[in-house]
Amino acid sequence: MTILWSFGSVPLRQYLDVQQFDDDLRTAQRAPKKTIIMASAFMRSRFSLTSAVVKARPSPTPKIPFRPFPLKFVANMGHNVPKLNDQSLLISQAFVNGEFVDAASSETFEVHDPSSGKKISTCPEFNKQDTENAIAAAEEALKSWRKKLPRERATLLRKWYDEMQKNAADIATLITWENGKPLTDAKGEAQYAANFFLWFSEEAAHQHGDVVPSSVPGNRVHVIKQPVGVCGLITPWNFPAAMITRKIAPALAAGCTVVAKSPGETPFTANALAELSRRAGIPKGVVNIVTAMKNTAEVGETLTTDPRIKKISFTGSTNVGKLLMKQAAGTMKKVSWELGGNAPFIVFDDCADLDAAVAGAIACKFRSSGQTCVCANRIYVQESIYDKFVEKFAEKVKNFKVGYGFDDGVTHGPVIHDRAIGKVEAHVKDAEKKGGKVLVGGQKLPDLGPNFYAPTVIRDVTKDMQVARDETFGPLAALFKFKTEKEVVELANNTEVGLAGYFYSSNVNRIYRVAEALEVGMVGVNTGLISDAASPFGGVKESGFGREGSKYGIDEYSIIKSITIGGIENDLQG
Ligand SMILES: NC(=O)c1ccc[n+]([C@@H]2O[C@H](COP(=O)([O-])OP(=O)(O)OC[C@H]3O[C@@H](n4cnc5c(N)ncnc54)[C@H](O)[C@@H]3O)[C@@H](O)[C@H]2O)c1
Ligand SMILES: O=CCCC(=O)O
Numbered sequence: 001m002t003i004l005w006s007f008g009s010v011p012l013r014q015y016l017d018v019q020q021f022d023d024d025l026r027t028a029q030r031a032p033k034k035t036i037i038m039a040s041a042f043m044r045s046r047f048s049l050t051s052a053v054v055k056a057r058p059s060p061t062p063k064i065p066f067r068p069f070p071l072k073f074v075a076n077m078g079h080n081v082p083k084l085n086d087q088s089l090l091i092s093q094a095f096v097n098g099e100f101v102d103a104a105s106s107e108t109f110e111v112h113d114p115s116s117g118k119k120i121s122t123c124p125e126f127n128k129q130d131t132e133n134a135i136a137a138a139e140e141a142l143k144s145w146r147k148k149l150p151r152e153r154a155t156l157l158r159k160w161y162d163e164m165q166k167n168a169a170d171i172a173t174l175i176t177w178e179n180g181k182p183l184t185d186a187k188g189e190a191q192y193a194a195n196f197f198l199w200f201s202e203e204a205a206h207q208h209g210d211v212v213p214s215s216v217p218g219n220r221v222h223v224i225k226q227p228v229g230v231c232g233l234i235t236p237w238n239f240p241a242a243m244i245t246r247k248i249a250p251a252l253a254a255g256c257t258v259v260a261k262s263p264g265e266t267p268f269t270a271n272a273l274a275e276l277s278r279r280a281g282i283p284k285g286v287v288n289i290v291t292a293m294k295n296t297a298e299v300g301e302t303l304t305t306d307p308r309i310k311k312i313s314f315t316g317s318t319n320v321g322k323l324l325m326k327q328a329a330g331t332m333k334k335v336s337w338e339l340g341g342n343a344p345f346i347v348f349d350d351c352a353d354l355d356a357a358v359a360g361a362i363a364c365k366f367r368s369s370g371q372t373c374v375c376a377n378r379i380y381v382q383e384s385i386y387d388k389f390v391e392k393f394a395e396k397v398k399n400f401k402v403g404y405g406f407d408d409g410v411t412h413g414p415v416i417h418d419r420a421i422g423k424v425e426a427h428v429k430d431a432e433k434k435g436g437k438v439l440v441g442g443q444k445l446p447d448l449g450p451n452f453y454a455p456t457v458i459r460d461v462t463k464d465m466q467v468a469r470d471e472t473f474g475p476l477a478a479l480f481k482f483k484t485e486k487e488v489v490e491l492a493n494n495t496e497v498g499l500a501g502y503f504y505s506s507n508v509n510r511i512y513r514v515a516e517a518l519e520v521g522m523v524g525v526n527t528g529l530i531s532d533a534a535s536p537f538g539g540v541k542e543s544g545f546g547r548e549g550s551k552y553g554i555d556e557y558s559i560i561k562s563i564t565i566g567g568i569e570n571d572l573q574g
Contacts, residue, residue, distance in 0.1 A: 080406070081113070081173070081177055081406065082173055082406060084170045084173055084174070085167075085169060085170050086167060086170055088275070089167065089170050089171075089174070089272040089275060090121065090174070090268060090272070091268065091271035091272065091274075091275060092108075092121045092122055092123055092268075092271075093123070093124060093271070094123065094124045094126060094130070094134075094271075094289055094290050094291045095271065095274035095275075095287070095288060095289040096130075096133055096134045096137055096288050096289075096290070097133075097134075097137035097140075097141075097284050097285045097288065098137075098278060098283070098284025098285060099284075100271075100274075100275075101124070102124045103124035103125050103126050103127065103130050104127075104129060104130055105125070105127065107124070107125035107127075108122035108123060108124055108125055109122060109123060109125050109264060109291075109292070109293035109294060110122050111123060111178060111264075111265070111266075111267060111268065113177055113178065113180070114178075114179065114180040114265075114413075114414045114415070114416050114417060114449075114450075114451045115180050115404045115405060115413060115414050115448075115449045115451070115452075116404075116449055116450075117449065117450040117451075120177060120178060120268065121268070123264075123267045123268075123271075123291040123293075124291050124292075125291075125292055125293060125294060125295055126290045126291055126292045126295060126299055127292075127295050127298055127299070128298055128299070128301075128302045130290065131259070131261075131290050131298075131299050131302040131303065131306075132302060132306065134259045134288040134290050135230060135232075135259055135288075135302075135303075135306055135308050135309060136308075137284070137285040137288055138230045138257040138258060138259050138285055138286070138288050138308075139230050139257075139308050140285055141257045141283060141284065141285025141286045142227075142229060142230055142256070142257045144283070145252075145255060145256075145257050145283065145286050146226075146227045146255040146256075148255070150204045150205045150207060150253075150255075151204075151205050153204045153252060153253060153255065154201045154202070154204040154205045154253070155201070156252075156280060156281055156282055157197045157198075157200055157201035157204060157249060157252060157253060158197070158198070158201040159280035159281055160197045160276060160277055160280040160282060161194050161195075161197035161198045161201060162280070163276040163277075163279050163280045164190065164193065164194035164197065164273070164276060165194060167272070167276060168187065168190045168191065168194070169187075170272065171186075171190040171193070171241055171269060171272060171273075172186035172187040172189070172190045173186070174240070174268050174269045174272055175189055175190065175240050175241060175266075175269050176405035176406060176413075177268070177405075178237075178240060178265070178266040178267075178268050178269065179237060179238070179240050179265075179266050179269075179368075179413075179416070180369075180405055180413040180414040180415070180416065180451070181368050181369070181405055181413050182405045182410045182411060182412065182413050183405055183406055183410075185367070185368065185405075186405065189239055189240075189241055189242050190241060192239075192241075192242045192531065192533070193239070193241035193242040193244075193245040193246075193273075194245070195532075195533035196242070196245040196246050196248075196249040196250075196533050196549065197245060197249050198533070199249065199533040199534060199549065199550075200249035200250050200252070200253040200553070200554065201249075201253070203250070203253050203551060203553075203554050204252075204253035204254075204554075207225045207253075207254065207554065207558065208225075209222060209223045209224040209225055210222070210223040211223075212562070214564070216566075217570070218566055218567050218568050218569065218570070219564050219565065219566050219568070220564070220565045220568055221562055221563070221564050221565075222562070222563045222565075223560055223561070223562050223563075224560075224561050224563065225254070225558040225559070225560060225561075226255070226558065226559050226561055227254045227255030227256040227557065227558065227559075228254070228256055228310045228311045228334055228557055228558060228559050229256060229308075229309075229310030229311065230256065230257050230258070230259065230308055230309050230310060230311075231247075231251045231256045231257070231258045231259070231309065231310070231311040231312070231313065231557060232258075232259050232260075232261070232303030232304065232306075232309045232311070232312045232313075233247040233248065233251070233258055233259070233260040233261065233312075233313050233314075234260075234261045234300060234303065234312070234313070234314045234315070234316065234324070235247065235260065235261070235262065235263060235270075235314075235315050235316075236263050236315055236316045237263035237264075237265035237266040237416055238368055238371045238372055238373075238416070239368075239372075240262075240263065240266035240268075240269035240270065241269045241270075241273065243315050244260055244262065244269075244270050244273065245273065246533075246537070246548045246549060246553075247260070247313045247315075247548065248260060248273075248287060250548070250553040250554045250556065250557050251311075251313075251557045252282070252286065252287070253554055253557075254554050254557035254558045256311070256557045257285060257286045257287070257288075258286070258287055258288065259288045259290060259303060259309070260287070260288070260289050260290070261290050261291075261292065261296070261299050261300065261303060262289055262290070262291055264291070264292060264293035264296060265416055265417065267289075267291045270289050271289060271291075273289075274287060274289045300320075300323075300324060300327070301327055304324050304327035304328040304333070305327055305328075305330055305331060306331075307331050309331075309333060310333060310334060311333055311334040311335070311336075311556070311557060312324060312328050312333050312334075312335045312336075313335070313336045313337075313338075313546070313548075313556065314335075314336075314337050314338070314339075315337075315338040315339075315373075316338075316339065317339065317340050318339040318340045318496075318497065318542050318543070318544075321337045321339040321544055324337075325337065334556075334559075335546070336538070336544070336545060336546020336547075336548075336556045337544030337545060337546060338373070338499075338537070338538060338539065338543075338544055338546070338548060339373075339497070339499070339539065339542065339543050339544040340373060340471050340473075340497055340499070340542075340543065341373045341374060341375075341377065341471055341497055341498075341499030341500055341539065341543055342377045342378065342469070342470070342471045342495045342497050342499075343364075343374055343375060343376050343377050343378070343499060343500045343501055343502065343520070344376070344377075344378050344380060344488075344491070344492035344501050344502070344503075344518070345360075345361055345364055345365070345376035345378065345379045345380070345501075345502040345503070345528070346380045346381075346482075346488050346492065346501075346502065346503035346504070346514070347361070347379070347380070347381045347382065347385065347389060347503070347504045348382050348485070348503065348504060348505040348507070348510065349382040349384045349385045350505050350506055350507050350510070351385075351504035351505055351506060351526075352506040352526075354385060354388060354389060354392065355392065356504070356526070357389070357504040358389060358392045358393050358396060359396075359528075360502070360504065360524075360526070360527055360528035360529075361376060361379055361393060361477075361502075361528055362393065362396050362397070362528075363528040363529055364376040364502060364524070364528030364529065365379065365477045365528075366397075366400070366412060366455055366475060366477070367529070369412050369413055369414065369415055369453075369455070369474065369475045370415075370424075370472060370473060370474045370475040370476065371415060371416065371420070371473055371474065373471075373473075373499055373500075373543075374499060374500040374522065374530065374531065375473075376477070376502060376528065377467070377471050377472060377478070378461075378467070378468060378478055378480055378491075378492070379393075379477060379478060379479050379480065380480045380481075380482045380488050380491065380492070381479060381480070381481060381482070382481075382482060382483070382488075383481050383482065383483055386479075386481045389479075390439070390457075390459050390479055393457060393477065393479065394439040394440050394457045394459075397440045397441070397455050397456075397457050397477070398440055400412050400455050402445060402448065402452060402454065402455065403448060404448070404449070412455055412475065414448070414449055414450075414451035414452045414453075415451050415452075415453055415474050415475070416451065417451060418450070418451065420451070420473065420474055421444060421451060421453050421474075423472060423473065423474060424453050424456070424472055424474035424475065424476050425444070425453070426466065427465075427466050427467040427470070427472050427474075427476055427478075428442050428456060428458065428476060430465055430466040430467070431458050431461055431465045431466070431467055431478065432458075434462065434464060434465050435460060435462065436458040436459065436460050436461045436462075436465060436478070437458065437459050437460050438456065438457070438458050439457045439458065439459055440454070440455065440456060440457040441453070441454030441455050441456030441457065441475070441476075442454065442456050442458075453474060453475055454475070455475040455477075456475060456476045456477065457477045457479065458476065458477070458478055458479065459479045460479075460481070461478040461479055461480050462480065463480075463491060463494075465478070468480070469495065471497070485510065485513075485514065489514060489517045489518065492518060492519075493517075493518065493519045495541075496541055496542040497539065497541055497542045497543040498518075498519045498520040498521065498539055498540040498541040498542075498543050499520060499521060499522065499538075499539035499543035500520055500521070500522040500523070500524065500530060500539075501518040501519075501520040501522070501523050501524070502523070502524040502525070502527070502528055502530075503515075503518075503523075503524075503525060504525075504526050505525070505526070506526075511525055519540060519541060520539065520540060520543075521536075521537075521538045521539040521540050521543065521547075522535075522536075522537065522538070522539075532549070533549045533550075534549065534550055535549060535550055536548070536549060536550040536552045536553070537549045537550070537553075
């Protein structure tokens with residue numbers, strides 16, 4: 001075993017240079033002090049440390065609470081951002097009435113790369129008046145957009161999809177840069193996001209109405225679908241492209257125009273999408289993107305109270321959703337809310353393949369470093385397979401490569417900001433205090449950057465712990481043990497929210513029973529990944545209501561109108 005002495009604040013990434021490593025090792029051995037790092041196998045490559053085991057040397061005031069975390073990681077290479085193929089897609093303005101504009105006040109806010117903390121660029125700090133200008137543009141554009149033939153709208157959406165395909169690499173680069181997720185995931189998101197344009201370009205032309213048999217003699221009743229009007233869309237940072245396209249695509253397909261408030265943390269992907277909408281030929285004013293950070297609440301209030309806006313769709317936390325719902329009630333807007341979750345992930349002992357269940361749980365839990373609303377938050381494993389599952393699960397997590405999203409081989413990036421780190425830390429501390437055992441991770445990784453937290457696995461988690469009640473929204477896997485089907489379904493449903501739920505079983509009876517009993521809007525059976533433009537996405541209970549994607553998604557942006565024609569005589573004339 002190699003023993004490497006590092007000095008408290010010297011970051012590991014300095015050891016990318018092997019000669020430097022040797023020199024420092026010798027220096028450190030002459031001054032044995034502070035942190036001890038023991039590497040069971042230190043790969044003398046310029047890029048990676050493998051299976052590092054970090055331990056605290058007895059010290060009265062350790063800098064960070066060290067505990068064993070056998071975890072592979074890729075040291076970052078100084079956070080170089082690959083250049084965009086098309087530099088004009090990095091846009092530091094908002095998009096109103098077909099033009100990129102600044103705030104009237106010229107005020108801006110800074111946006112930072114969550115991996116390095118370095119500034120990417122700035123965006124306009126919009127206020128009420130700026131937002132009202134965007135609403136006016138959308139209202140004006142509505143007059144002609146709603147009258148376009150559905151087939152014309154379909155063609156334009158399809159062109160926007162094509163633009164996204166052409167520029168997929170740049171969209172992925174922007175996503176990784178501002179959100180931190182690994183480039184492979186960002187490429188997946190770019191495709192997922194584009195799929196909403198493809199899907200709703202097809203739906204646009206199939207907004208069928210109905211002919212209703214009337215119960216009144218001489219009446220004929222027709223049902224038509226019409227656009228609800230100007231829509232206010234508010235989206236979060238965890239999917240900078242897909243959350244916004246999942247709302248814009250059905251809105252435009254239905255004949256609505258939009259004012260979308262992009263997330264302050266990740267506005268550049270949305271701006272690139274706006275530019276692509278221009279290139280696709282979407283008329284001016286149909287899509288408007290407003291940006292704000294400090295003024296987020298002011299912009300949100302403007303969108304939710306302005307009478308010209310007829311529909312609000314929000315994705316984000318339940319608390320903000322409740323506030324926006326109160327604000328929108330004043331003008332009785334049509335609303336849909338995609339809010340927080342606390343997804344149960346259940347592994348029954350009759351699951352056909354334990355390795356598949358482990359892989360499904362890993363994919364579900366650690367996608368976007370645990371920052372998706374459908375991530376498993378509580379992993380319940382039946383007692384007879386608990387120890388085996390835990391062992392396999394922890395082993396997989398140890399092999400993660402945490403690091404900068406642009407570096408080769410990185411599987412997991414940072415979380416979005418220090419508040420997100422704070423929540424993971426609080427959940428870990430609380431679980432440990434109450435008897436949970438940390439098997440992997442359990443601490444920040446400051447050597448990688450300001451927002452890195454080690455993917456963490458805790459066993460022996462119980463229902464009195466904070467993580468059982470509250471969505472972590474970060475890289476913490478909490479492993480609970482259960483005995484019976486009835487018990488676990490009760491535990492799974494014992495929460496105010498109900499977005500997604502998952503389970504693994506090969507028993508057909510159980511599959512129907514449990515899927516029907518789970519109080520959620522989406523169930524994954526023998527899979528940990530359920531997101532698909534073709535599938536309805538949304539929750540029940542305090543996870544909100546409304547469905548996005550799928551054939552149902554367009555209904556959120558449509559109104560149903562009945563037309564009754566009276567006085568039709570039944571008998572033929574003459
Ligand atoms: N159901 C879903 O599809 C979904 C998706 C992503 C995130 N979420 C939920 O969001 C939470 C994590 O994200 P967060 O902490 O950034 O959520 P958040 O609710 O604080 O913020 C979400 C977005 O809402 C905007 N926002 C915040 N306050 C606002 C206000 N007063 N008026 C208008 N807009 C406002 C912000 O711009 C932000 O981008 C988690 O609970 C997660 O489950 C849900
Ligand atoms: O985080 C919310 C959305 C996640 C998804 O669409 O899969």
